[in-house]
Amino acid sequence: MRHMDDKNDTVCALATPGISSAISVIRVSGSKAISIVDSIFTPLSGPSLMAGKSRTMRLGTIKKGDSVIDEVLVALFNSPASYTGEDSAEIFCHGSTYIQKEILMLLFASGARQAAPGEFSMRAFLNGKMDLAQAEAVADLISSETSAAHRIAMQQMKGGFSRKLSEMRSELLNLVSLMELELDFSEEDVEFADRTRLRIMLDGVRTHIETLIDSFKLGNVIKNGVPVAIVGATNTGKSTLLNSILGEERAIVSDIHGTTRDFIEDVVNIDGTAFRFIDTAGIRKTEESIELIGIERTYEKIRKASVVMLMLDSEKEDSFRESIMKIADSPAFSDQILFILVNKTDSIEGGKAEMDRLCSVARSLSLESGLNPYVVMGISAKSDKGLKELKKALVSGQNLTFSGSDDLLVSNVRHHQALLLALEALNRVEDGMDNSIPTDLLTQDIRDALFHLGEIVGEINTEEILGNIFSKFCIGK
Amino acid sequence: MRHMDDKNDTVCALATPGISSAISVIRVSGSKAISIVDSIFTPLSGPSLMAGKSRTMRLGTIKKGDSVIDEVLVALFNSPASYTGEDSAEIFCHGSTYIQKEILMLLFASGARQAAPGEFSMRAFLNGKMDLAQAEAVADLISSETSAAHRIAMQQMKGGFSRKLSEMRSELLNLVSLMELELDFSEEDVEFADRTRLRIMLDGVRTHIETLIDSFKLGNVIKNGVPVAIVGATNTGKSTLLNSILGEERAIVSDIHGTTRDFIEDVVNIDGTAFRFIDTAGIRKTEESIELIGIERTYEKIRKASVVMLMLDSEKEDSFRESIMKIADSPAFSDQILFILVNKTDSIEGGKAEMDRLCSVARSLSLESGLNPYVVMGISAKSDKGLKELKKALVSGQNLTFSGSDDLLVSNVRHHQALLLALEALNRVEDGMDNSIPTDLLTQDIRDALFHLGEIVGEINTEEILGNIFSKFCIGK
Numbered sequence: 008m009r010h011m012d013d014k015n016d017t018v019c020a021l022a023t024p025g026i027s028s029a030i031s032v033i034r035v036s037g038s039k040a041i042s043i044v045d046s047i048f049t050p051l052s053g054p055s056l057m058a059g060k061s062r063t064m065r066l067g068t069i070k071k072g073d074s075v076i077d078e079v080l081v082a083l084f085n086s087p088a089s090y091t092g093e094d095s096a097e098i099f100c101h102g103s104t105y106i107q108k109e110i111l112m113l114l115f116a117s118g119a120r121q122a123a124p125g126e127f128s129m130r131a132f133l134n135g136k137m138d139l140a141q142a143e144a145v146a147d148l149i150s151s152e153t154s155a156a157h158r159i160a161m162q163q164m165k166g167g168f169s170r171k172l173s174e175m176r177s178e179l180l181n182l183v184s185l186m187e188l189e190l191d192f193s194e195e196d197v198e199f200a201d202r203t204r205l206r207i208m209l210d211g212v213r214t215h216i217e218t219l220i221d222s223f224k225l226g227n228v229i230k231n232g233v234p235v236a237i238v239g240a241t242n243t244g245k246s247t248l249l250n251s252i253l254g255e256e257r258a259i260v261s262d263i264h265g266t267t268r269d270f271i272e273d274v275v276n277i278d279g280t281a282f283r284f285i286d287t288a289g290i291r292k293t294e295e296s297i298e299l300i301g302i303e304r305t306y307e308k309i310r311k312a313s314v315v316m317l318m319l320d321s322e323k324e325d326s327f328r329e330s331i332m333k334i335a336d337s338p339a340f341s342d343q344i345l346f347i348l349v350n351k352t353d354s355i356e357g358g359k360a361e362m363d364r365l366c367s368v369a370r371s372l373s374l375e376s377g378l379n380p381y382v383v384m385g386i387s388a389k390s391d392k393g394l395k396e397l398k399k400a401l402v403s404g405q406n407l408t409f410s411g412s413d414d415l416l417v418s419n420v421r422h423h424q425a426l427l428l429a430l431e432a433l434n435r436v437e438d439g440m441d442n443s444i445p446t447d448l449l450t451q452d453i454r455d456a457l458f459h460l461g462e463i464v465g466e467i468n469t470e471e472i473l474g475n476i477f478s479k480f481c482i483g484k
Numbered sequence: 485m486r487h488m489d490d491k492n493d494t495v496c497a498l499a500t501p502g503i504s505s506a507i508s509v510i511r512v513s514g515s516k517a518i519s520i521v522d523s524i525f526t527p528l529s530g531p532s533l534m535a536g537k538s539r540t541m542r543l544g545t546i547k548k549g550d551s552v553i554d555e556v557l558v559a560l561f562n563s564p565a566s567y568t569g570e571d572s573a574e575i576f577c578h579g580s581t582y583i584q585k586e587i588l589m590l591l592f593a594s595g596a597r598q599a600a601p602g603e604f605s606m607r608a609f610l611n612g613k614m615d616l617a618q619a620e621a622v623a624d625l626i627s628s629e630t631s632a633a634h635r636i637a638m639q640q641m642k643g644g645f646s647r648k649l650s651e652m653r654s655e656l657l658n659l660v661s662l663m664e665l666e667l668d669f670s671e672e673d674v675e676f677a678d679r680t681r682l683r684i685m686l687d688g689v690r691t692h693i694e695t696l697i698d699s700f701k702l703g704n705v706i707k708n709g710v711p712v713a714i715v716g717a718t719n720t721g722k723s724t725l726l727n728s729i730l731g732e733e734r735a736i737v738s739d740i741h742g743t744t745r746d747f748i749e750d751v752v753n754i755d756g757t758a759f760r761f762i763d764t765a766g767i768r769k770t771e772e773s774i775e776l777i778g779i780e781r782t783y784e785k786i787r788k789a790s791v792v793m794l795m796l797d798s799e800k801e802d803s804f805r806e807s808i809m810k811i812a813d814s815p816a817f818s819d820q821i822l823f824i825l826v827n828k829t830d831s832i833e834g835g836k837a838e839m840d841r842l843c844s845v846a847r848s849l850s851l852e853s854g855l856n857p858y859v860v861m862g863i864s865a866k867s868d869k870g871l872k873e874l875k876k877a878l879v880s881g882q883n884l885t886f887s888g889s890d891d892l893l894v895s896n897v898r899h900h901q902a903l904l905l906a907l908e909a910l911n912r913v914e915d916g917m918d919n920s921i922p923t924d925l926l927t928q929d930i931r932d933a934l935f936h937l938g939e940i941v942g943e944i945n946t947e948e949i950l951g952n953i954f955s956k957f958c959i960g961k
Contacts, residue, residue, distance in 0.1 A: 023501070024501045028960065029497075029499035029958055029959070030509050062542070063539055076638075077625075077638075102499075102958075104629050105630060109634075145578070148583070149504050149506065151580045151582045161552055161554075165552070483505065483506035
């Protein structure tokens with residue numbers, strides 16, 4: 008990985024979006040950061056930047072030859088009291104795309120190189136300013152769009168999760184020491200007492216890890232949004248509903264800034280909870296392979312969803328049974344929250360009474376098929392009728408037991424995987440104890456668990472791991 | 485206008501785009517700026533912000549109740565050494581949309597209000613930090629995307645244009661004094677000598693104003709891009725050509741940040757010159773009114789264009805004459821630079837020789853019709869063939885005699901209009917002199933010219949003028 012080799016270089020990057028706005032910020036960090044900025048900066052008054060005090064701002068101009076590129080403010084941060092821990096400077100310029108580009112070009116010409124995504128945060132990690140879990144939380148914090156996602160990221164950034172891991176690791180180290188003590192005294196008959204005590208300690212750590220693993224489902228949903236799959240036959244109004252829900256609340260798509268989502272779906276913030284809506288192709292029974300792929304994709308979306316919304320067409324009562332059966336028979340549907348929406352209430356003859364009857368029919372058919380819908384309601388996707396109630400039901404359907412800032416939630420796939428591996432190792436230790444496996448083999452498994460917990464905070468890391476993590480950051484962070 | 489009444493309020497706004505990025509900047513300005521930020525900010529160490537020194541940065545947290553919204557840096561600027569001239573603070577937070585919103589809400593709750601677009605710059609103007617032409621240049625600087633546009637804006641922001649205006653105004657004031665002196669001595673026979681001298685002074689100022697007025701055509705083109713209208717019959721490949729030219733060089737659309745363009749066209753930066761491409765409907769002769777509107781729109785686009793690109797289909801040689809005649813007959817076409825592009829070279833049989841023949845036919849037909857095309861060339865809009873040569877010709881076709889930073893160019897419509905009015909007033913003075921109009925009426929016309937020149941720098945202003953100017957700024961500036 009290039010930037011690992013070059014960690015003594017001075018790097019620079021735009022830290023604000025590369026579009027025009029009142030102000031843009033360009034970050035420079037590395038041993039030559041201040042001298043490089045000094046070489047292109049003419050202060051309005053006073054001595055050169057090199058003589059400036061840390062955490063002060065200087066007004067001046069940035070010149071390219073004789074022509075002024077911009078009047079800017081430069082903020083100085085002397086090592087180690089900077090984000091990266093290195094000497095750093097931040098240039099606050101007018102937010103013109105031309106000026107952004109010109110200043111970066113001048114910095115390149117003066118010896119700085121373009122920072123890789125996340126390189127400032129990686130340097131902060133490598134310089135001991137934060138551990139790996141904290142650095143990852145910075146990226147989560149930046150992409151947080153709801154209060155809950157923000158809270159998880161903030162807690163992780165401030166080290167709450169790291170402290171919990173550190174506690175568990177010292178418990179396990181304690182355990183290893185005791186077991187190695189047992190090895191030293193293996194001549195004497197101390198085993199039985201120790202094993203019971205060890206078992207209690209081990210169970211304690213295991214429970215903590217299991218709690219963290221369990222929290223991932225909620226943490227992930229909070230971070231990425233509750234996945235909602237909209238399904239139903241063609242022309243039942245799935246896309247219309249999606250568009251109505253998105254309305255003006257459509258989330259700002261954050262893909263351009265290198266956040267972690269691999270594909271874009273439509274995320275809507277409803278009462279502080281993010282919902283990720285996934286439109287699906289209609290499910291049709293067919294033997295044609297291309298259709299089967301479509302079905303498999305729909306199943307995959309249903310499988311990943313927390314909420315499944317089945318759309319029924321109020322004008323086609325005779326199709327209700329088939330649509331409902333398809334969900335009931337689907338191998339992908341298990342314990343998701345089911346919404347049954349009888350659409351097109353506007354065009355229905357017979358008004359509310361008829362709609363109530365159709366909803367009741369849909370509910371009976373569901374129960375017959377072994378489904379227990381959370382909600383069966385009439386809506387008009389086209390005229391937004393019932394949309395408010397639907398949103399309310401969506402929020403109330405989420406039993407998001409995230410009580411507050413004291414709850415530790417795991418929201419990072421990498422952390423979740425490391426915790427699973429740590430748990431596996433501890434399970435091997437317990438099995439080993441049950442089967443009287445030699446103590447030195449047991450300690451090896453505990454060290455394995457320690458390794459995986461250490462990976463989370465970055466005490467154990469490889470260039471590959473760091474590369475994977477930081478390449479997902481946005482530029483300038 | 486609301487913000488004129490409230491100029492003692494403390495205002496705040498996001499100064500970076502409202503999308504996620506590494507850093508966001510929130511500006512706060514007004515007499516209570518520092519105390520308001522202080523009320524939501526807990527410094528990591530040291531005294532409160534109120535005791536902080538100007539142009540220093542403080543690290544700390546912003547809290548909402550007990551929960552930390554973000555760890556931020558706050559920069560302090562004490563009056564008058566700030567952008568607005570007022571006490572100001574800038575908050576540098578993590579660039580999450582959630583955090584941006586929360587911090588703004590906390591500032592509102594603490595007594596700041598949302599700044600109107602351009603309100604920071606308007607306050608800078610009202611506090612005498614810059615004149616009106618300089619404030620307008622700030623907006624131009626931010627939206628500048630080419631080197632030339634940047635240079636005009638920078639020169640204007642640094643006061644080059646204002647100094648020129650100031651020179652002309654003191655000349656005119658001098659003139660008025662002399663004329664009023666003549667009035668005082670009207671008994672004596674001093675008129676003849678004075679008039680000659682006055683005439684020379686007047687002509688000097690008039691020449692300067694005329695030069696500035698003449699520079700507007702170039703200044704406007706540099707600021708907004710050279711307008712290029714692409715015309716031709718349907719299916720000649722107009723849209724394909726436009727897409728090929730735009731390619732990956734498509735300018736970042738800056739409408740979301742309240743720049744001055746009223747409608748979005750496609751701007752491409754070719755070798756440092758911005759070209760604004762305008763696709764048109766085909767011109768067809770018809771009596772139907774709806775078609776006439778289309779034609780009138782096309783004429784309007786041709787009228788406003790500096791370059792007209794006529795597309796001909798190489799497969800339809802027999803349509804060349806009609807297409808060329810339409811341009812020649814168009815009341816909208818006068819001295820624009822004409823490009824004739826024979827499209828679809830790819831599908832032509834006979835290769836280069838045949839293409840040369842077709843180009844030669846098109847040129848002959850043009851000359852017969854009284855047109856003198858700058859370029860007649862074969863291209864393939866579809867396969868990008870000839871595109872490089874076309875771009876070269878576009879740049880060379882622009883006789884942009886903008887020699888450097890010493891040239892004063894007027895690029896602002898408001899300034900142009902004020903200069904025209906000033907010139908009109910001075911013309912009235914000259915006419916008056918020729919017709920021996922009484923001196924006191926002549927001085928009235930000179931004062932009229934002074935009024936219009938004063939409007940440019942804002943010495944004469946109304947709330948309406950200010951409202952019009954600053955409402956076009958982006959938020960946070």
